[in-house]
Each structure stands twice: as structure tokens, then as C-alpha cells.
Amino acid sequence: MMSDRKYIVGIDLGTTNSVVAYTDASIEKGEAPEIRIFDIPQLTGPGSLEQRQTLPSFVLLPGPHDVPPDGLALPWNQKADMAVGAFARDRGAEIPHRLVSSAKSWLCHFGVDRTRPILPWGADKDAKRLSPVEASAAVLMHIRDAWNFVLAGDDPSLRLENQEIVLTVPASFDAVARELTVKAAASAGLENLTLLEEPQAAFYAWIYNAGDNWRKMVSVGDVVLVCDIGGGTSDFSLIAVSEDDGNLTLERVAVGNHLLVGGDNMDLAMAHMVAKKLAAQGKSLDSWQMRGLWQSCRSAKEKLLEPDGPASHAVTVLGRGRGLIAGTIKSELSAKEVFQTLAEGFFPLCEKDAQPVAPARSGMREMGLVYEADPAVTRHLAAFLQRAGLTKSMPTAVLFNGGVMKAASLKERIIEAISLWDEAGRGARELSGADPDLAVAKGAACYGFSRQGQGVRIRGGLNKTYFVGIEAAMPAVPGLPAPQKALCVAPFGMEEGTGEFLTGREFGLVVGEKVKFDFLASDTRHDDKAGDIIEDWAGQLYNVSSLETELSGEAGAVLPVTLEVHATQVGTLELWCVQADGDKRWKLEFNVREKE
């Protein structure tokens, strides 16, 4: 029961950085919770332990010669053979085929088998590897062990496994990716879990910071765009403010795609720009120097984009080894250059019906993460708003989140782009948040707390409409694949803790044979109800995965079953085949292997 948990913990399992925030579960009624950040002990060098507010979500799997013996020892695990955190990230940059990064983005990649050990991508066959689920679990296990060491000691009631945990996921994560996230958490022993969408968490953090004033800062009819641009990913969501019985209510009405473009792309773009300048002077850079240049550009960018920043900043790459001064390569970045490159490359002012540019692909593609072909965030944003149905009036307020959005000039640029799309030319106003790096974790802790009592909740429910493919009852035509119709099983906005019982539709399934359903989703169709059949769905629905099970019983018999769908309190989707004239049930499992 919630009442005997000591803490409510919000875990932001980020693509680049993870953060943990917590608050006491038992607080006097009417008092605001005090949310603290858990400083996570981690290795910052071989044999060097420190507490930091963020834990870089990198896992280093060193070979026998990559780190000193016992260099990975942790106070809670003297025999550790992998590292998680700042040292993993820094050392891993030097030995990249031993480093697992962006495991989270692999969780929603359906071109690979997500349960097989495939990371680090491109590593040798005999090197140690982890599956995306195992890598995410490794980060959570580090958090769990660190928490238990620092805060729990000998008291089992203070262990992380026994606290109320809210884990954030991107709003665009589909049912399969969410299921895998829950699996990763379960293998780390974290089972008192609820999933929360990251943009919603950022909004909760904003409400917490604003205190009771938040009701004065938004009004009925406001549409808030949550724009979260981090190191590797960008996420958009829309939250509508309306009214119920005199109270302000919030509802998450639209969710964007998981875009693999972010701050790292911007730093790389600037590094390439400087490299081009240097090439014009006849200086070429090797990969070590490019990495140093990337770092140098990142810190230059941060200084140049500050409100009263300098007009230009030197970018230096020191020479390798002892040839420090002799090998120094120097160049310069001006504030104007930086803003122009970023504004035109990543935030171009475009039409409101702009679509992301998809360049002609050559036949073969390197396997790996599906990075965005078009890095223009504003074009993706325009497409998102179109899909969400905002064709005439644009969002009235924007909440920014993520490391990239610390730069005021980029925030203004986005607001400018939005005001161009608005028919009346109105600009959106900015809702000022705090701590763009820590907001998601704080918001998650806040949400966990408000679930207990009367805190304001953002209504959300299912973020997509889900369908199951069924074959049309039509005579087979040789050469043509049997046409498929789509049966809606889980409507958009389906609330957690509810179920849909599709008793109107029976399937005759053969016992002993593998049963397979195509599992489809749509981001655009919001009005379908459970049980609706869609005949012509090309272009609107996309294939997510397949659902599989095997019926038990008399082999060869044909059993009539109906489908049952549950949206769990945790935040995942469960589908069951239920015997039509009996009690037996079989759970349909998501297939996370490669798409055939």
C-alpha cells in the first residue's frame, strides 16, 4: 500500500543523462512536498568515486586491458566488471567499441531484436555485449545499488525496491517500448512502478516551481506546447487547459514522434564548420582532434549563446602528447556565425505545412539507430502541429525543457517560428521553468506525490490508437497478398486501469499452432473506438510489431476466442485471447525480434 512507502522517487532515465529525485511520502495535509535530488555516487575516473546530480546513461564494458585491475570497484560491488556513469562516458569516448550509449533509443527500434545482446553496435563478436533491455537495466541497477548504499544502509524499508517509483518515458514510446522499459526495471528489482510521459513530467515540475500561482499563469483555452530538446533527442507534446466545475483541468491532447536530433547534432555541426575553416587553411584533423574540437565547440557554443555573451570565442585543440603548444590548432567562432548555423540548420523559419525533408536514399543503408534525415526541428514541429489538428491557431504558451533550451536566443527563435504559423500572428508566451536538466525527475516525484492526494493531474491515457490486423474474408487471388483490415483494440486516450472487451468479434484459432496478430498503431486517428474496423488504412497506420501466443489444449482443435485489452495502472498495454465459451485466457506477447 502506498501508505507504508517511505519515499516517492522520480527517475528520469534519459538517453544521455539520468536523474533521480525524491520526496517523503508522508507529509502533513496541505503542505507542499520538498523534492530533493539524489546525488548519485559514480566512478569519475578509475578508482575515483564522486557524487553527481546526474548519472550519464552510458555503460562501459571494458576488455581485460582497458582499465586498471580493481579500477571499476564500487563500494557496493568490489568485483564490478562494467561501469556506469561519467567514467564510462569519458573512457568510452576513447574506446568507442566498448561503450553502450543511447540504449533508450534502441528500445523503440523495431529493426533489431531488442532482447538479443547487440550493443555496443559494431563491436566484435567475442566482446562482451548487452541487449538494449539489459543496458537500460544496468543503469537502473546502478541507481538502485547507489541508493541502497547511501540511503538505506541496514534498513530494508528504505531500499529503492520498496519505494513508490515513477519512471519517465518519452511520450512517443509505443506499447512495446513501454513494455520493454518495465521489463528492464523489473530485472533491476524495481516493481512498484508507474510510467509517466516526459513532457508531462516537465509540466508537473513547472507547476511545482510555480506553487499556487500556476493557476494565474495559464487560463482556460490555453494550449501549451512542451518542447523538450535534449542532447540526443527531441520530444513535443500538447497540453490543453480547460475547466471543470470552476477548477482548471489539464489534458495531454497530442504527442509527437521520438526524434533523434538534439544538442549533440548541433555541436557536431559547429565542429564540422570549424573543421572546414581549418581545411581551407590546409590543416586537417584526425579523429582524436575532431573529438577535442567537438568538446571545444560545445563550451564555445554555451558561452556565445548566453544573453550577454562575447562576440566571439576562441576554439582551440591542444596538440597531442608533449607537443602541446606546437600542435595547437586554433580557430574562432563568432556569436553571429553560431546563431546563424544553428538557426538555419536546426530552426529554420518555415511554412506551417512544411514537412521534414526526406532525401533520396541510396539502396543500402547502414544498420544502426534511425537518426533523423532532416535535422530541422522547426519542420518537425510544424508537421507535429498539423497532425495534432492545430491548423489555424497555434499553441498559446510554450514550456521549454532540455539542455539545448538553456539558450535564450534559441527559445526566441522557436517562438518566432510559431508566431509565423499563427493566422492572427500571435506569438506564444514562454512559461518559465527552472532546472531544465533536473525538471523531468522532479516532475516525476511530484506526480507520484499528487497521485496520493488531491494534487492536480494531467489527464492523458493512451498516446496512440492501437489496432490488430485481421484478414478480410475475401476469395484469394493468386499473386495478391490477402487484404488486411484493421480492428481497433485500444482507442486514443484510453485511461489507465480500464479494459476493453471486444466480445463482438470472434476468432477461430487453432490450438497448438503459433497464433500471430499484426499489431498496428496510428498517431493521427484519434476518433476510432474499440471494435471499429478500418478497411483502407494505408498511410495512416503503421506496423509496430506482432502479437504472439500459443493456445493450450487439445492439439488441432479450433477454439473461438475474443480479444480483451487492458491499459494497466503501470502504463503498459496487455492483450489477452479469452475463450469465448469458457474461462481460459492466453496472454499475447509482443514480438521484439526483427521485423521480417
Next chain:
Amino acid sequence: MEWTRQFSRRSFAWTVFWMALLCAALYGAVLWHAAQLKGYLYIAMADIGQLRVSLMDAVADTLEWHIIFLTLTLAGITLAFALLLWLTIKGVARRAADGIGHKVAVKKTARQPETLEEKIVKIPPAERERQALSLLSLLQREGRLLDFFAEDLEAYSDDQIGAAVRGIHENCKKLLDRRIKPSPVMEQEEGSAVTLPAGFDPMTVKLTGNVAGEPPFKGVLRHKGWRAARFDMPILTTAGDPRILAPAEVEIE
């Protein structure tokens, strides 16, 4: 440990005290009852000649009554002393615990965690060397400071040195600000007149020039001094050669 020793010493003293008193009280009770019985016995023996059977009955009754009374008295005294002993021991325990600073049975809403460092047992030898050299090792790793000092500046122009130094300066400064946060000891502007009050700490302010007499001193501030406003260094968890400030780097093709 300290608590246990204090507690056991004091509780032993009190136990001995109350048990000794208990013995004395019991002895006293038994003596009194015995004296009573002796009295009755003399009367009984004096009257045996007259064969006063009724008095024998009376004596037997009194004897029984005395035995019951004796048992009750003994039980009462033992219980009373046990109670007194328990109360005393409780008081001793609380005082011993307070003396050490542990709070017994206090309801907490948030657990105050020990610092990370208090939990980790450091690995002993060459410790001082390692701790002292660790800051230098960090400055080399993040700022290339040792590489810079190894350079022969005669071979380069000021421009070249300047270009390299900007990067080193930025990285080393970032590191120091985060970990040590060097801050001035005195906040006033250098060159301004300052007055040092009586009782100032010579560790924090160094006097130069014409120093005579007793404070307060009037003088001119020449250097603001440096103070480490923070100490945020990593906890070193492994043994290994403390003299290694930075490993050599070999790139595998």
C-alpha cells in the same frame, strides 16, 4: 563502543547497590519474623506444662499466618527492589546514550544519511601521497597542466603560447571552480585602506611593513588572499601506484 562501556560500568554499580540493599532488607525481614516466632515459642513452652491445647492451636495458627506474611513480605520487597533497579538502569542508559549523542526512539520524517566518505573504508598505505597528488592528476587529465609545464617556452612566440594557454586556462579554471572554488579571504578592493581589529587570526591575514604596537592596525590591502570555499574531490577507492599522475597513451590501429 564508548556507550556500551559507560553503560555497563554504571549499570553494574547500580545493580550491586540495589542487590546489597535487597539482601539487607530481606535479612532484616527474616530476623524480625524470627524474633516474633521466638517470642511465641517461649510463651508456648512456658505454658506446655499446663497443657493449654488451645494455646498450641493459637500458636500453630500464628505460625501459619507468619509464614504467609513472611512469603508476602519477601515477595513484596523483591518486587519493589526489582522495580527500583529497573528504573535506575533505564535512567543510566538514557544518560549514557545522551552523553554520546545518539537519540533513543526519536520519530524521524527524513533519514539523515551519513556522508559517502564516512561509509567507505579507505585503503591505507601511500594514502597521503595519493591524496596530495590527486589534484595534480586531475589538472593534467582535464587541463593538460603538466604537459604545459613541461614545455620549453623559449621555442615559441607569445602568440603561439597564448593560443594554447587559453584552452588550458579555461579547463583548469573550470575544474578548480567546481572542486575547490578559490575565493578571496578579504573582500575589499586591493589598494584600499583596511582596519584589522584586535584578535584577528594571523593565519588569515599576514602583516608586512612597519608592524608595531597592538591591534587595531590600519593598513593597505595588497592581496586579497585565497581560501578554498569548497572541497569536492573524488573518493579514491583503489590501491595502485600513487605516483602515476597520468597513464601513457597508446593508440591501437
